[in-house]
Amino acid sequence: MTQSEKYTAAAYLVVFLGVLVYVVIIGSKLQRLQREVEQLVALVKEKRTDG
């Protein structure tokens, strides 16, 4: 593999990894939102049983 090929592959990889990291971050945020929704559901259920 020539130097030019290595650097070109690295540039494409950087774009791919950039998007991948972004997707992972968004995925972790979605998981946090899912947990918050579950907490809210539990809170509503608790309030109903108390009421």
Add this chain to the structure above:
Amino acid sequence: MRIHLTLPVLAAACTGLFGLAIGLALFYAPEDADQGLSQRIFYFHVPLALTAYACFGWGAWKALKYLRTRDERADLESYVAIHQGVIFGALTLLTGSIWARVSWGVWWSWGEDELVLFLVLFLFYCAYFMLRFSVDAGPARANMSAVYALFGVVLIPVSFLAIRLSKQFIHPVVFKLDGPQMTGSQFFTFCVCLAAMLTLFATLYAIELAGKRLDRSLRELKELLTA
């Protein structure tokens, strides 16, 4: 409902266009006689830079909309667009640096006006987040962020035209007044890559915006339930 319908369409279009763009850039576009294989970095590097400009421009437009209407949604949209712009800007700097290493033998050149101005633009928008998160959420923060985003947009034409103002002319000039300096197949590949990058921005923008809106709604709901 609108996001539910548009997001899968955008994501599908983005996947299709990216597959096509990679195929065209690697296998269809002819190899540049001067730069060789490394010229293929151009097909992603320049669309990344143009998409970053589009993000900052969109962010400024939404900031202007906020200042006119005081609509909180416009403030959030401006913030998300600038966030996307910083991501695309970082990728532009990284891919450009790799290209510079192959072509010039250095990772960075301070003598290049376009590079330095793009870095200034990037750092200017990085500072946007420092400003935004140093103030408590509310109208004051939204106002400051909107004014800052509008100031930043002035740097876009300066950065874009810097190559024309540059005296060194090391950085290649592809788009001139008499048209693009490339073959038809190269220009077609570039257009597909630009379309793919803009669709990626639209998709990520829609995803992040939906997430932020959901987060905001959940906070409100939590406050209502715990009150």
